[in-house]
Amino acid sequence: MRYEVAVNTEEDLRIRVVRSMSASLEIPELGVRIDPGPACQGFVSNIEGVLDRVRQIVEGALVWGEVEERENAQALLKKIEEVKCGAIPITLVIEDRCGNSAIIADKAQKSVYTPEPDQ
Numbered sequence: 001m002r003y004e005v006a007v008n009t010e011e012d013l014r015i016r017v018v019r020s021m022s023a024s025l026e027i028p029e030l031g032v033r034i035d036p037g038p039a040c041q042g043f044v045s046n047i048e049g050v051l052d053r054v055r056q057i058v059e060g061a062l063v064w065g066e067v068e069e070r071e072n073a074q075a076l077l078k079k080i081e082e083v084k085c086g087a088i089p090i091t092l093v094i095e096d097r098c099g100n101s102a103i104i105a106d107k108a109q110k111s112v113y114t115p116e117p118d119q
Contacts, residue, residue, distance in 0.1 A: 020101045
């Protein structure tokens with residue numbers, strides 16, 4: 001399955017997100033894509049919690065990254081805070097080959113996921 005939801009307000013940050021171990025997660029406006037891997041764990045959260053997870057990963061780049069990576073990380077952290085304040089709209093996309101993930105909201109669009117041949 002493929003789920004997509006537009007996040008335009010602070011209230012949208014409360015939308016429930018269920019991500020299984022087989023799902024990829026993408027926020028195109030932030031340049032964020034998280035694909036499943038051997039250490040991937042599923043979770044149940046909300047969109048704000050997803051942003052907090054991304055923030056934690058990006059903060060690691062501040063410690064271990066090269067100069068350019070640290071600069072990019074700082075810019076992304078600023079954007080994440082702006083999204084959480086409702087200043088920047090984003091789109092959250094979850095694609096799950098197994099169909100065990102979901103975005104639980106009336107405004108979420110649901111469709112059949114058809115992966116690209118190389119995925």
